[in-house]
Amino acid sequence: MSLKIHRIPAFRDNYFWLFHQDGASGATVVDPGDAEPVLRALATLGLQLDAILATHHHPDHIGGIPALSNLGQIPVYGPYSNKIPFVTHPLADGDRVEFGGLVFQVIAVPGHTLDHLAYYMSTDIDRPVVFCGDTLFAGGCGRLFEGTPQQMLESLKKIASLDSRTLIYCAHEYTQANLEFASVVEPGNTALTQRRRQVDLLRANGTPTIPTDLATELKTNPFLRCNLPEVIRSAKLRDGSTNFDASEANVFRVIRSWKDKFQPGSRPP
Numbered sequence: 001m002s003l004k005i006h007r008i009p010a011f012r013d014n015y016f017w018l019f020h021q022d023g024a025s026g027a028t029v030v031d032p033g034d035a036e037p038v039l040r041a042l043a044t045l046g047l048q049l050d051a052i053l054a055t056h057h058h059p060d061h062i063g064g065i066p067a068l069s070n071l072g073q074i075p076v077y078g079p080y081s082n083k084i085p086f087v088t089h090p091l092a093d094g095d096r097v098e099f100g101g102l103v104f105q106v107i108a109v110p111g112h113t114l115d116h117l118a119y120y121m122s123t124d125i126d127r128p129v130v131f132c133g134d135t136l137f138a139g140g141c142g143r144l145f146e147g148t149p150q151q152m153l154e155s156l157k158k159i160a161s162l163d164s165r166t167l168i169y170c171a172h173e174y175t176q177a178n179l180e181f182a183s184v185v186e187p188g189n190t191a192l193t194q195r196r197r198q199v200d201l202l203r204a205n206g207t208p209t210i211p212t213d214l215a216t217e218l219k220t221n222p223f224l225r226c227n228l229p230e231v232i233r234s235a236k237l238r239d240g241s242t243n244f245d246a247s248e249a250n251v252f253r254v255i256r257s258w259k260d261k262f263q264p265g266s267r268p269p
């Protein structure tokens, strides 16, 4: 079986994802924050919309759902949450859900928001894929708007434990800025230095850097590396306390709040 995934760029740096089985005309859209670019993509590709999938309730992920679902009573799958009133098929951790013959596993990943879900598919395709919204980004992770650092760390670990060949379809093109921050946290990481150079070249040409893959993230994304010496050392320096708590959750907390304040061009602590 072959899965086709099309990127729909929207707003400043969002990607909506449109997928279908190769040869099938019915497609599913993930996180349509705006209806217009989805309708254009469907027309260009000669596809019809069969289902809508949401990862979490932020407007840039769900804003287009009312207009799209009204087209033909299209089912809307997403978290059980009063913040997405138009979900017709509420989902929760451990559910399995099928779109056009493609079966996805639902994984709860609270942290960025409390209702956040990721959708993972690993069977019958060459490489597993995950649609993870604003949880794991290429070179980074989502901000903590609702959850605790511990929750987000556990959510990221769920994604990190998937097949390392998994293609990561996140919802924003943040890679370049994320890797700049990552390089400050891990200046000694040569895989990261190489990746940053590649991504800078891609972005100079306006080329997307998503999807990324899990193996690359495990080697270069500091938020998946909070148990490693250089990340711990940087977090400790940043934190500045004499009795630094070097637990993974605390290292993650320090790195995440550091990133919140990070400005391009910042120097190591």
Ligand SMILES: [Zn+2]
Pocket (backbone or CB within 6 Å): 056, 058, 112, 134
């Ligand atoms: Zn969000």
